Amino acid sequence: MHHYSSEQLEVFANNIRENIIEMLLEAKSGHTAGPLDLADIYTALFFEILKHDPKNPNWEERDLLVVSNGHTIPVCYATMAEAGYFPKKELLTLRKLGSRLQGHPERLRLPGLETTSGPLGSGLSQAAGMALALRLNNQLNRRVYVIMGDGEIDEGNVWEAAMFCAKNKLDNLIAIIDRNNIQIDGFTEDVMPLDSIKARFEAFNWYVLEVDGNNIESVIDTIIMAQAIEFKPVLILAHTIAGKGVDFMENNYSWHGKPPNSEEAKKALHELRTLGGRIRSEHQ
Amino acid sequence: MDYQNYLIEDITKDLQKESLRAGFGRGLLSAGEIDSNVVALCADLTESTQMKLFADRFPDRFVEIGIAEQNLVTVGSGMSALGKIPFVTSYAAFSPGRNWEQIRTTICLNDRPVKIVGSHAGISVGPDGATHQMLEDIVLMRTLPNMVVLAPGDSIEAQKMTLAMAQDKRPNYMRLAREATPIFTKAEYEFKIGPAYLLNKGQDISLIATGTMTYQALVLAELLFKDGIEAEVIHVPTIKPLDKETILKSIKKTKIAITLEEAQINGGFGSAITELASEFYPIPILRIGINDHFGESGDPNELLEKFGLTASKIRLKLHTFYSSNKT
Numbered sequence: 001m002h003h004y005s006s007e008q009l010e011v012f013a014n015n016i017r018e019n020i021i022e023m024l025l026e027a028k029s030g031h032t033a034g035p036l037d038l039a040d041i042y043t044a045l046f047f048e049i050l051k052h053d054p055k056n057p058n059w060e061e062r063d064l065l066v067v068s069n070g071h072t073i074p075v076c077y078a079t080m081a082e083a084g085y086f087p088k089k090e091l092l093t094l095r096k097l098g099s100r101l102q103g104h105p106e107r108l109r110l111p112g113l114e115t116t117s118g119p120l121g122s123g124l125s126q127a128a129g130m131a132l133a134l135r136l137n138n139q140l141n142r143r144v145y146v147i148m149g150d151g152e153i154d155e156g157n158v159w160e161a162a163m164f165c166a167k168n169k170l171d172n173l174i175a176i177i178d179r180n181n182i183q184i185d186g187f188t189e190d191v192m193p194l195d196s197i198k199a200r201f202e203a204f205n206w207y208v209l210e211v212d213g214n215n216i217e218s219v220i221d222t223i224i225m226a227q228a229i230e231f232k233p234v235l236i237l238a239h240t241i242a243g244k245g246v247d248f249m250e251n252n253y254s255w256h257g258k259p260p261n262s263e264e265a266k267k268a269l270h271e272l273r274t275l276g277g278r279i280r281s282e283h284q
Numbered sequence: 285m286d287y288q289n290y291l292i293e294d295i296t297k298d299l300q301k302e303s304l305r306a307g308f309g310r311g312l313l314s315a316g317e318i319d320s321n322v323v324a325l326c327a328d329l330t331e332s333t334q335m336k337l338f339a340d341r342f343p344d345r346f347v348e349i350g351i352a353e354q355n356l357v358t359v360g361s362g363m364s365a366l367g368k369i370p371f372v373t374s375y376a377a378f379s380p381g382r383n384w385e386q387i388r389t390t391i392c393l394n395d396r397p398v399k400i401v402g403s404h405a406g407i408s409v410g411p412d413g414a415t416h417q418m419l420e421d422i423v424l425m426r427t428l429p430n431m432v433v434l435a436p437g438d439s440i441e442a443q444k445m446t447l448a449m450a451q452d453k454r455p456n457y458m459r460l461a462r463e464a465t466p467i468f469t470k471a472e473y474e475f476k477i478g479p480a481y482l483l484n485k486g487q488d489i490s491l492i493a494t495g496t497m498t499y500q501a502l503v504l505a506e507l508l509f510k511d512g513i514e515a516e517v518i519h520v521p522t523i524k525p526l527d528k529e530t531i532l533k534s535i536k537k538t539k540i541a542i543t544l545e546e547a548q549i550n551g552g553f554g555s556a557i558t559e560l561a562s563e564f565y566p567i568p569i570l571r572i573g574i575n576d577h578f579g580e581s582g583d584p585n586e587l588l589e590k591f592g593l594t595a596s597k598i599r600l601k602l603h604t605f606y607s608s609n610k611t
Contacts, residue, residue: 116394129362160355
């Protein structure tokens with residue numbers, strides 16, 4: 001049962017992408033490719049999947065979303081604003097002195113964040129601790145979701161956590177890996193080969209689902225399927241296109257860790273606002 | 285505040301000995317009985333960290349992590365997000381030795397009340413050698429904002445400290461030692477996180493000690509008394525935040541001090557005291573501890589002797605320092 005039509009979800013995702021570009025342009029630093037390619041997954045989570053209340057971020061029945069790849073936080077901030085956690089104009093304070101929107105997320109500064117992250121590889125462990133505590137608390141109607149980057153799983157802490165999740169049969173935990181194939185130094189398969197991520201997690205006794213991470217409907221369906229899996233933690237390997245939505249950024253690892261300049265931002269926003277030239281932008 | 289009642293009547297007697305970790309094990313069991321949110325996580329060292337008492341009594345609240353210290357503290361952080369009070373235990377060389385960044389980000393910056401317990405700290409670990417003799421844990425933990433750093437003096441205090449930790453809302457680190465050491469505090473006296481404890485009054489020199497080295501300081505004070513020096517002994521179980529008032533009051537009176545710890549003096553407890561003194565009341569301070577060295581295998585007592593951490597060894601060093609600096 002969906003809350004929104006496919007068209008409406010596409011509009012949310014597109015707004016999120018536009019806001020990511022505008023935030024990064026204003027901040028003059030930050031990561032671009034990951035946030036753009038994650039916009040569809042965040043749209044699926046915040047508008048269809050997560051049990052949450054933007055007006056009551058500490059709601060005791062809420063699902064928990066752990067952002068393990070903290071550098072991609074602009075997509076989370078933009079989605080939170082789109083969902084009504086805070087006014088969109090606050091997005092332009094990203095990375096500025098006194099802002100609640102720190103360059104890497106800090107839980108204590110912004111209600112709605114479940115943890116503080118940036119150094120990679122520790123989100124899955126925290127999510128596992130949360131999932132185990134939910135079980136101990138007998139809070140069986142709540143779930144934990146954790147989003148990781150693909151390069152992030154170079155970190156040993158991830159594999160310590162992967163063993164732990166399987167041992168404890170944490171079926172109230174769903175991990176999503178943003179398989180965009182890039183990291184700062186290049187393509188993941190050149191920096192430190194990861195394939196087959198699916199086989200690796202299966203060998204660790206996880207249930208693995210794969211999905212086109214840039215297809216919102218597919219992402220929703222896959223997460224709903226993941227919710228039905230019992231006695232195993234589930235990994236959703238979400239294949240995405242790095243920099244998705246902006247042609248000159250797509251699949252280019254040099255956009256992993258830098259923001260657009262004003263010319264590039266203008267070009268990117270034009271593309272997003274015209275849906276790749278298919279419609280006329282109201283900004284024109 | 286006068287804490288002289290904290291000390292047993294006569295420390296020159298042959299004192300009963302017990303390891304700090306044994307006290308921790310009992311304290312954790314009591315904490316678990318008092319509060320059902322207390323959970324215990326261990327990295328494959330359940331017996332030797334003395335978590336077994338808790339694990340046997342509360343199997344559902346005991347979490348075996350395996351040999352994975354990064355996972356140990358981050359799972360702890362996650363559990364604390366749901367109201368749990370996790371005691372996460374390993375040897376200090378591994379936790380906080382290996383997982384410092386995870387502690388920094390997911391516990392301190394994230395301000396989660398995880399209770400990190402590092403057993404087998406100090407050179408008195410003995411035969412296991414330098415790899416397992418953690419000497420840098422105090423400095424690693426005391427530089428972290430939000431972290432409370434604790435070092436009990438004996439097993440009785442370790443037991444009470446564990447209960448106090450379970451009620452404290454901040455991230456805590458407690459360092460424990462392996463060997464059985466003399467019990468010099470009274471079981472009935474209340475322990476609080478925060479205060480330094482004045483155990484012996486004197487006006488000539490301040491002996492400021494933490495952990496099991498407080499016992500050496502007490503013995504040293506007895507020896508110095510025979511030498512005509514009246515030493516004040518201050519026991520500092522809470523290394524961070526420091527009880528500035530008690531420490532400054534003592535050094536303003538004696539105008540000379542030594543610090544005692546079974547850890548690196550560079551950045552460790554000795555540094556903490558000298559930083560305080562240099563800022564508010566500069567006086568000559570001799571730091572006793574490990575000076576930019578690793579330990580080695582050996583019998584614990586041989587090692588304490590070799591590294592100059594026994595009362596008789598410190599006495600010799602102290603006289604030179606005292607005669608050239610006491611005004």
